[in-house]
Amino acid sequence: MPQTTQHSLIHVFLLWITILSIVQVVFITLFFTAGHHSRALSSSTATPAMQFQANITPSAPSELMGKVEMLSFKATEADRKITWATKNQDQILVSDGGTVLKIKKDGYFLINLQVTLSSCNRTIGSPYTVRLNSKDTVILSGRINTNTCSTGLLGKVEELNANDSLEVTIIRPNEDEIIKENEFDTHLDIVFFPRN
Template sequence: MPQRSLHPLVYILLMWITIVSIIQVVFIAFFFTLGQNGQSLGYRGEKPGGTNDSLVGTTLPTTAKRGMMLNFKAQKAPTAKEAIFWVAVNPNQNVISESGKELDIKKDGYYFLSLRVTLSSCEEAGGSTPSPEHTVKLKLNLKSQGKSEEKVLLEGGIDRQTNSSGQLSRVKGLYAGGKLVVTISPQTMCLNTSEAVTHLDVIFMQKH
């Protein structure tokens, strides 16, 4: 007789465990769904002072869907006094000019800049041998109200073992009218123009 009286309690306990389990599953599913929706939205942030120099948050803004990638390969300059001459592999003149020592920025937006420069030993050409003293710079040249302004966006030294600057990169908000130029100091003609080791890559994303 006492054993039969336990059966209803067991059923009630099983029903309670089942209900609690269902509630937990629903709560977990709702939590992860809400989290994924929040991440997919993303947002674009502004630094204090209203400068749109970088992206804020863990995800790219939806404007990244309208972005594009541009790749530039180097050509050896006629003289050591000139900056590196770039030629676009996949040109888009609506964003950046397709070739030149100075690349014209033609559209406001976010620019992911990635640069690598490698030198070669060219003593036979009368040039200087690569050394740690060589510095590579990606500069932004601006002209406003008749005045010229120069900003260094990327900078790195040449490694003795690889003769390379390594991969230099950053994201920057840039505006139309600026010019990108890559220089090597001290000046040298010993540039390895192989696209695999010397290249300038740009990913463009619209601001709006």
């Protein structure tokens, strides 16, 4: 007889936990949707400045960031300096290619660079260095990992002006080693954010 009483109590207990869980999910959902936002906008204690900020939120992320442009370059050849060719059709941001890429617009540039050699000297401590320069300033610098023969992905955000330049230089002791020219091995990618 005690067995059936325990089974029925367990069922009641599980039903009670289920009901509490459902109520908790409903309250959390209401808090993070309508209840939370409407309180912030209609609060009588909010200052006018806070209400103004809440009412000027942009309708789309692109309005906040402005016109974002993305460019991708692949390596076509390399001696000491890499020659780049653009993959984009309309090139109004950076020159079409060559060893020196000329910037055509002022703004913020998210720059990603990866350089991979076809083979490399597998000694301890890499003798290979890759640098991305803008005029006389080093923007990115990295060593080639002797296990992968690659720099991996190097990235940085840099503020550049029109007429600035980008140039990638490889410092390597053995000039016979060449870079891999596949797009996924050696590439330069740029995301442009205009200044407002």
